[in-house]
Amino acid sequence: MKILKAHEMLSLDSRTVDEVGLPSIILMENAALKTIEVIKDKFKNAKKFLVVAGKGNNGGDGLAIARHLHLLGYRVDYVLALGDELKEDAMVNYKALRNLGLYPKEGIPGDEYDLIVDALFGTGFKPPPLGESVKWIEFIKRSSSPVLSVDVPSGLSADTGKLYEPSVRADVTVTFQFPKVCHVLYPASKLCGEVYVVNIGIPEFFANCINRETIDVVKVPYREPDVHKGKMGHVLLLGSSKGKTGALIMAAKAAIRTGSGLVSVGVPSELNHIFEIALTEEMSIPLEGTERLSYRAAEEIISIKERFNAVGVGMGMERYQEGSILIKKLILEVEKPLLIDADGLNNLADLKDMSFLKERESPLVLTPHVGEFERLSGLDKETIVNNLIDVAVEFSQRWGCFLVLKSSRTVIATPNGKAYLSMRGTSAMAKGGVGDVLSGILTSLLGRGMEVEEALKLGVFLHGLAGEVAEREKHKESVKALDIVEHIPKAYNHIENESYPSVIHYLS
Numbered sequence: 001m002k003i004l005k006a007h008e009m010l011s012l013d014s015r016t017v018d019e020v021g022l023p024s025i026i027l028m029e030n031a032a033l034k035t036i037e038v039i040k041d042k043f044k045n046a047k048k049f050l051v052v053a054g055k056g057n058n059g060g061d062g063l064a065i066a067r068h069l070h071l072l073g074y075r076v077d078y079v080l081a082l083g084d085e086l087k088e089d090a091m092v093n094y095k096a097l098r099n100l101g102l103y104p105k106e107g108i109p110g111d112e113y114d115l116i117v118d119a120l121f122g123t124g125f126k127p128p129p130l131g132e133s134v135k136w137i138e139f140i141k142r143s144s145s146p147v148l149s150v151d152v153p154s155g156l157s158a159d160t161g162k163l164y165e166p167s168v169r170a171d172v173t174v175t176f177q178f179p180k181v182c183h184v185l186y187p188a189s190k191l192c193g194e195v196y197v198v199n200i201g202i203p204e205f206f207a208n209c210i211n212r213e214t215i216d217v218v219k220v221p222y223r224e225p226d227v228h229k230g231k232m233g234h235v236l237l238l239g240s241s242k243g244k245t246g247a248l249i250m251a252a253k254a255a256i257r258t259g260s261g262l263v264s265v266g267v268p269s270e271l272n273h274i275f276e277i278a279l280t281e282e283m284s285i286p287l288e289g290t291e292r293l294s295y296r297a298a299e300e301i302i303s304i305k306e307r308f309n310a311v312g313v314g315m316g317m318e319r320y321q322e323g324s325i326l327i328k329k330l331i332l333e334v335e336k337p338l339l340i341d342a343d344g345l346n347n348l349a350d351l352k353d354m355s356f357l358k359e360r361e362s363p364l365v366l367t368p369h370v371g372e373f374e375r376l377s378g379l380d381k382e383t384i385v386n387n388l389i390d391v392a393v394e395f396s397q398r399w400g401c402f403l404v405l406k407s408s409r410t411v412i413a414t415p416n417g418k419a420y421l422s423m424r425g426t427s428a429m430a431k432g433g434v435g436d437v438l439s440g441i442l443t444s445l446l447g448r449g450m451e452v453e454e455a456l457k458l459g460v461f462l463h464g465l466a467g468e469v470a471e472r473e474k475h476k477e478s479v480k481a482l483d484i485v486e487h488i489p490k491a492y493n494h495i496e497n498e499s500y501p502s503v504i505h506y507l508s
Contacts, residue, residue: 001197001506003212003389003421004178006123006158012177016202025089027176027200028057032064034198034507035150035174036072039065039115042172042194043146046114050145051078052136053090054120054154060090061150062119067097077111080104081120081136108135113145118168120154123180127164129155137166146171152182153191161185162386169193177202179504184214184421185388186408198507211418212389214504218458220496221448223259232261233447236285236308237440238301238330239317239344240267241292245274247316247342247436250481252282254440255312257488258462260447264308266301268293295322298329310337312443314344315436323347331360337446339365341439342372349375357399363452364401367439373405389419402452404442404460406435412456420457423503424464426479428471433481438463441488458495465500466491 004012016022039046051066053059059080066078078097080086084104086094097103118140120133129137137155140147147170152158155167158180173192175183182188183195223232235255240248248265255263263282267275268289275284285304287297305311311334317323324347330338331348340348345368348354354376357364368376370384377384377395384391385407392405396413403413408427412420441463445455469490470483494500 001214001216002178002207002210003184003214004180004207004210008210009123009178009180012202012206015206020203022201025092028060028064028089030200031061031176032068034200035065036068037507038172038174038196039148043115048075048114049117050109050113051076051117052081052120052140053078055082055085055090056087056122056124057089058119058122058150059086060093062117063090063093063097065117067093067100070100070102076102077105077109079109082132108139116140116143116145116147118147118149118154118170122151123158127155127157129166134166137168140168141166149173151175152180156182156188156191158182160386161188161388163187167191172196174198176200178207179214181389183504184409184423194505196505196507213420215420215422215457215461218461218495220492221450229261232259233309233444234262234264234307235260235443235447236264236266236311237315237443238266238311238313239315240271241316241318242271244316244318245271247433249275249278250433250485251312251315251436251440252279253482254437254485255444256281257485258441258444260444292318292320293326295325298326301330302333305334305336308336309449310443310447312339312341312439314340314342315439317343319343319346319350324350328356331364332356335362337363337365337452339367339439339443339446341367341435345372346375354399357401365404365442365456366401367404367406367442369406369435389421393417393419402456404456410460412460414453422460422464424461424468426467426471428476428479429467429484431480434484437481437484462488462491462495465494469494
């Protein structure tokens with residue numbers, strides 16, 4: 001599903017009115033009727049409602065909702081929170097309510113309600129809230145009643161994951177036709193509650209030019225009945241250092257679980273004995289280095305690069321000057337899909353000048369978490385977290401690489417300006433080693449010869465879903481990285497059977 005910003009949604013509304021010939025009041029009526037469907041499903045026992053309506057189209061949606069609830073026999077109160085100078089379509093619905101004998105309440109209501117409908121501000125609102133609106137947002141926040149927000153919880157910006165104060169905390173948000181950025185990016189999405197995306201009659205193809213979308217469906221690559229291990233990809237994972245051997249071990253185990261025919265790890269020679277003991281199905285290659293890889297190991301790797309279908313580097317590597325030299329050499333001379341993670345990224349960032357990335361012709365995938373991306377991009381943490389999609393796309397296009405930017409949501413950005421957002425995963429995955437597991441999964445899929453975009457989409461989705469399955473079978477507090485590896489098979493089964501729960505609900 002496409003992810004829109006406010007100006008894009010406004011454009012689609014206008015095109016529907018101008019090109020399709022559907023009056024805006026009809027779109028408002030559709031929005032109200034679809035919201036009523038959600039209310040009847042989610043709040044089955046509610047009988048008494050309060051609608052807090054603003055001046056604009058969002059307020060008009062709320063007034064239309066109030067009319068339909070009234071006609072269905074419910075007890076409905078409403079307030080014109082910002083006065084009665086309403087926009088055209090909102091005024092039509094206000095007059096309809098008055099004609100039905102329903103007049104707005106004055107002042108802050110004192111009654112208890114089974115549901116408050118927040119229709120104060122919509123996608124066009126530019127935070128922060130000011131003046132009279134602050135009083136109403138604070139009233140909704142103080143109320144013990146459940147809250148349904150129309151389109152966007154009032155106080156938030158549709159265009160960012162940033163939190164603004166004050167903002168409504170909704171139990172349910174019903175948004176129209178497409179999710180907006182605030183619905184999918186933390187921390188703003190925490191205030192949205194359950195998100196329902198409802199169809200109000202805007203043609204879906206109007207959004208074809210939007211390059212942001214959620215990853216809703218992925219496909220497991222077909223495995224021919226007569227394949228052998230050599231045809232299923234041989235991947236090489238590089239890294240490790242004294243005290244950090246576990247990172248590469250977890251990545252290797254994840255790669256073999258994901259489906260690679262052969263997995264090799266390239267490690268400092270003096271640490272090789274650890275891998276000989278820890279790994280069974282996977283193979284180890286001792287490379288020059290004692291407590292960590294020497295920069296001279298790059299020549300050894302390059303001399304055997306043709307044996308491998310994809311290479312992943314950085315897990316447990318440590319940050320050091322020789323590491324930066326090694327990373328640069330691999331980027332320039334390994335003409336295979338190359339994934340860089342963890343300290344591989346820190347060593348890349350330490351080079352300062354990354355212009356040589358543009359010289360690379362084979363696919364390059366960088367998989368930073370927010371801290372690593374701070375060092376790579378020079379942006380501060382708040383800017384990254386609040387604008388996860390935009391900053392990922394800008395970086396990917398600037399340097400001609402694929403970027404997997406890991407946060408509470410994970411964004412995949414491509415050099416041609418596309419962004420894919422995974423909604424899968426759980427807070428149980430906030431543990432050391434989980435990123436190393438993802439690197440193993442992604443390198444494995446890159447080694448299968450899949451299109452890079454498809455490999456990354458499947459890998460990120462699979463990783464998050466395996467974490468969800470592990471959480472259900474273990475406990476949120478007790479999931480560890482290797483649990484995710486062990487639940488990859490069940491995650492594959494859920495993908496093939498399409499038996500995973502929706503994070504955002506889509507109603508046609």
